[in-house]
Amino acid sequence: MSRNLKELEACIGYVFSDKQLMKRAVTHSSYANEHRLSKMECNERLEFLGDSVLEVVSSDCLYHKYPEKPEGDLTKIRASIVCEPTLAYCAEALKLGEYLLLGKGEEGTGGRGRASIVSDAMEALIGAIYLDGGFANAKEFILRFIMNDLEHKQLFYDSKTILQEIVQGRTDEPLSYELLQEKGPDHNKVFETQVLIGKKVIGKGAGRTKKAAEQVAAYHGILELKSMETVPAPKSKDNNAGKKG
Template structure:
């Protein structure tokens, strides 16, 4: 763990009675395997629990926020709110990857920024808060760090789709993503992508995958288009 656990407690606005639970939530299976610990010492069981708590809280939130929305639409909306990309976005806001206990190999290959790892860690953290402080504290964390600014989060993690909708609805011009640079060794590479609408460059993005770089570029393009309309 590259940063102090007390710093993480400040970020999440919750102090654990049992700090062992917080450490458990931040322990990835690669660390457990490397240290030859028990399989149950990793955060997967806490992730299982946190996922259930998150589903209940997000379902209740949507139920009362959208009193006329039918069940099918509620289900789709909940799925988009708690999908891997959305949770990874929330984890990034908390710098959660910096607090993870990872195996050396996983750490060296960019595991601290991998969406699948950080989203699972966020669910494990929810499970740990639930066990340590009960449902009310887990719910408060979810409302403050997962269900806050939903529109802004979707704008980022679903930016390619939103940009496509914006451009089709207004100009009808084609969107092109072009890889313009690569930095770093093969096992820990960053990609730089530009997005063009017609012949004009509207945004640039950098990410650990081409897809992540495209999302960032699309996000920058959306902001530029929105500023022009303002």
């Protein structure tokens, strides 16, 4: 069962005038098919629209935020923000998956946590806000929930590559990932993974796939290494200081 959509409105800070538009944004095609609704009643058209609005807003935001970066760098950053894993990461913060209307089959196979489904729903929600409240409201939503904390989102998107480069620049010890455990039924598993430098664990993560779990572990590994850089070295103490011979 999906949660009350009023809760989602409170979470995103936007109240829809057209409640049916909001409902359509969270209606997956599997639900529409199962309930014999028109193809137009699922969120695919809104996703198409929201994707375009997201690209415009994200491009505008990055253009002004990084005036010194060339087109190629801006394109790479935008790709890291609007890709499926990062949008799913943003959707998770809103618990968007809990509000989706899914068919029984999709529900039973863990659809609420599937990155492809929740990222599409995120774009559909953008499209719905755009139609209901105009460009300014859609832009406000995107800036608040997607274009925030850009540095961390870029790290998250390319975490395994970035971590590999950091480790190679610091040590000859190997970087490796270990699967700690698998939980849940076959159709809805959660994998837990840790990442190590040599034998030292520097990060752990969980995800619906092994790859996703490794990505989260690498992200936490990067944060751990960065935090170690900011810790001041302990001051040496002369135990004989101030003592008389």
